[in-house]
Amino acid sequence: MRMRRATIDDVGCLTDFLVALTQESPYTGGRLANPGHLHDELVRLLPLDTSGFFVAETPSGAVVGLIAWLLYPDLITGERCTAEACWYVQPCYRDGMGLALLEVAERWAESVGATRMQMLAPAARFGAVYARRGYVRTDCVFERRLQSCLG
Numbered sequence: 313m314r315m316r317r318a319t320i321d322d323v324g325c326l327t328d329f330l331v332a333l334t335q336e337s338p339y340t341g342g343r344l345a346n347p348g349h350l351h352d353e354l355v356r357l358l359p360l361d362t363s364g365f366f367v368a369e370t371p372s373g374a375v376v377g378l379i380a381w382l383l384y385p386d387l388i389t390g391e392r393c394t395a396e397a398c399w400y401v402q403p404c405y406r407d408g409m410g411l412a413l414l415e416v417a418e419r420w421a422e423s424v425g426a427t428r429m430q431m432l433a434p435a436a437r438f439g440a441v442y443a444r445r446g447y448v449r450t451d452c453v454f455e456r457r458l459q460s461c462l463g
Contacts, residue, residue: 313409315416318365318378323354325375326365333400357382364394364420368401368409377401379413383424393428394421414445 318326327350334345357363362384368377380397394417401410421429431447433439439449 313368313370313376313405313412315366315368315412317420318358318367320355320358322365322367322375323351323358326354326367326378327351329375329378329400330398333398337400361424363397364417364424366413366416366420368405368413376405377409377413379410379417381417381421381429383421383426386428391428392424392426393430394424394426395430396432399432411441 327347330350331345331347334343354365357380358365362382364381364383366379367375369375377400379399381394382397383392383394385391386393399410399413401413418429429447430450431438431442432453433442433449443449
């Protein structure tokens, strides 16, 4: 397996990969991807220094894992922080591949001056993995669906 930073040339395969993720993963809350929006966001985000998208690929070049981070300044402290945008590895490649991607992302975050990384934990088992790596629980997220007034 090879891990590398995703490029604009990966937009098509990443779009397909993320659409499949929303259909296969129990952690997306039943939300299905909007492929057109996803494509446009990847085109916008991939070239930015404030986003870190990293893929795991097979020797044949098939993408089997993705971790994506967004760098932002904390509103209160101004610290450079990173927030996980997505993290997924196809089930048959999970034996250590997810943690290898996380290590790549952690090195990237340090290289861009981030002082904090924020991870999502859609199930308790993820929190246990993060704790073993030195992450601490800081917040709990609640979500409510709204009826938009826009179109």
